[in-house]
Amino acid sequence: MLESAVEWALPMVISLCEFMGIFIVAVSALGSFGRYLKSLFTHAPCDIKFQLANGLALSLEFKMAAEILKTVLVRELNELVVLGAVIILRALLSFLIHFEMKQPHSS
Incomplete structure (x- = not known):
């Protein structure tokens, strides 16, 4: 019963994380x-690169969470190898x- 509940709910949780x-x-x-466009006109210093990297890092954490949850649904070794490769690539990113x-960023 628990297994069927997990198999029913987990795809929705994975999709939500992704x-x-x-x-x-x-x-x-x-x-x-938007901050880049604003800085073009105001010439105010703004570390856009850092802010974008911060958002990308956070989004990768959610994507990694989805991949980790997918390991529960793996049935075959092929799927596990592909999933492992994806997890390694996302961790590297x-x-x-x-x-x-x-790295030192400008302010």
């Missing part, structure tokens, strides 16, 4: 672009973004 990740990327990208964020 949607939140997509939403955060879109909001971060649009917000950063997250590491690179965090590395970029730690």
